Amino acid sequence: MLDYERRCAEIIDQTALLASSLDGADLSIAVPTTPDWTLNQLVRHVGHAHRWADLMIRERVTEIPYDRNGAQQLASYVGEQVSDVVPWLLEGAASLSEALLAVDPDLMIATLGGHPGPRAWSRRMTHETVMHRWDVTNALGVAFDLDAEVARDTLSEWTALALPYAFMRWPAETAPLLGPGRSVHLHATDCEAEFVIDLTGAAPVVRQGHEKAAVALRGPVVELVLAVYRRRPVDGLEVFGDAELLDLFLDRVRF
Template sequence: MTLLAHDRYCDEIAHQVGLLRAVVTSGADLSVTVPTCPDWSLERLVRHTGGALRWVELMVRTRAEKEVPEDQVPSGDGPEDAGELDAWLAETGDLLVAALREAGPDTAVWSWAGIPTSGFWARRMAHELTIHRADAALAAGQPYEVAPDIAADAIDEWLQIVEFAQRTIPDDESRELRGAGRSIHLHATDGTAELDAEWVIEFTDDLIVWRRGHEKATVALRGPLTAVLLAFYRRLPLDSPELEVLGERELLEFWLERASFG
């Protein structure tokens, strides 16, 4: 598994911020409930996402050695007037991308995942935006697509996060994803020779083991890469027409119930 270039993540953050701003300015009802985050309105989703970006920007810019409380982030909740959210998002994206580009990928910055670098945050925020922009598009009834390299890397990152949670969080539900002899295969049907968009996830008696590749598994999830990404992040139902589940569906559902980050 190879990370994308630092500048690629920075470019994607800028791109995804622009797409999220387009949802905000499209005339969508900001009070509508986000179906994939039912405790939030679309406005709350936007504020949460922008606030997360501001939080990371502050930590990267100040080279934080420990976690910064979110209530210490300037303008972290956004403007009181929802009509000013677009300008706030634009400024937020510019600030974060500038901080990340200036830091480069290897600057020491606190993180929660045992990878204390600015590069970790560039990747994490690119995918935070990728998924929450999907939430926003679904709430607004708008189409959603994402670049294949970003979608594939988002699946890689998620698998790493699940393994990290298994290893370090004693009461996390991901620790139930154990028991040798069971496996999941993710198969993006629109993958190419240049982009190996298939994954094998093996359960063991300890931590999950995963790799890119095509192998027979207990259950397989097949479909276009964007659909596989959204289903794996619990943003798209398994019964969606563009998806196909082959084998023991219950195992895939078991995974989705216990791997619930984001």
């Protein structure tokens, strides 16, 4: 998977790619995959997320200050132009990367799921930016390309963070996924990325590698990322086994 320095660099690179796709865009259009937000609000969401992580790392907080996260307070962002938001967006990404590179990645500050904050937030902000870059390009109808190494890390982070979060956050909705013989295999066809999600116990357990599962989803790694993040249907990907379990799994596991 990506190392710490690469993730710090990707925060800047992915933000720059997002910004470049906005050239000439009407920021008032709705974003189909984040239907409560306009393009204007989505861009501000990404920038505020970067600034929140930056604040936590620079202030070396011991606990995550959720009340200082402005990434959900977006109603006031209307009528802005691309020239208003792009410099601000790029500045925030560069500042966050700089802050992360200035600390020990294993420093136990702003811990996320018990993991060292710098390392965890470098990964979270990389893939937060990746996914919302896709939202932007999809809304504008422009091409989206993603390096397979980055996509593999995005998929890995989803199994490590989004998956357990869904079971913790929505226990009643995710409980029907658990049971004897239940498992999901995600198999990338264009790089070495395979994950088996074992659903036979009280909570999901993820293993890397090739195993027989109740259902397998195969395809290019970027398409797998879009499927698990509910950005695209599984149509066109290969499904082997219990398709109903896969549909239920993708419907109930959200982030």
